[in-house]
Amino acid sequence: xxxxxxxxxxxxxxxxxxxxxxxxxxxxxGALVASLPLTSLLVLAWLYHDTRDPxxxxxxxxxxxxxxxxxxxxxxxxALALRHGWRIxxxxxxxxxxxxxxxxxxxxxxxxxx
Numbered sequence: 001x002x003x004x005x006x007x008x009x010x011x012x013x014x015x016x017x018x019x020x021x022x023x024x025x026x027x028x029x030g031a032l033v034a035s036l037p038l039t040s041l042l043v044l045a046w047l048y049h050d051t052r053d054p055x056x057x058x059x060x061x062x063x064x065x066x067x068x069x070x071x072x073x074x075x076x077x078x079a080l081a082l083r084h085g086w087r088i089x090x091x092x093x094x095x096x097x098x099x100x101x102x103x104x105x106x107x108x109x110x111x112x113x114x
Contacts, residue, residue: 015038018033040061043060043064044060066106066110067103067106069102069106070104070105071102071103072102074095074096074102076098077091077094077097078092081094081095
């Protein structure tokens with residue numbers, strides 16, 4: 001493993017740990033950190049560093065945008081299920097299915113083209 005790969009792992013782990021620690025203290029602050037496009041920014045920066053291709057970075061940025069929209073049903077389904085008293089396991093299963101459906105729909109729409 002090279003140093004760049006280990007640095008990527010360390011930064012990603014640090015962001016997840018920061019978001020979860022903040023969520024335990026102040027839920028909104030944990031949600032803010034988790035919702036920031038920090039991971040996307042890192043991926044886009046590393047892609048540019050590796051390829052020096054702005055078009056490839058732009059294409060990835062648009063792909064991330066569309067798939068973020070497609071993943072939103074995950075969060076809505078999870079919140080609604082938990083607020084209606086579902087146990088955590090079934091709530092996550094429902095949310096996973098909703099997220100998968102949203103991302104699959106996004107993929108299908110993107111594949112169809114304009």
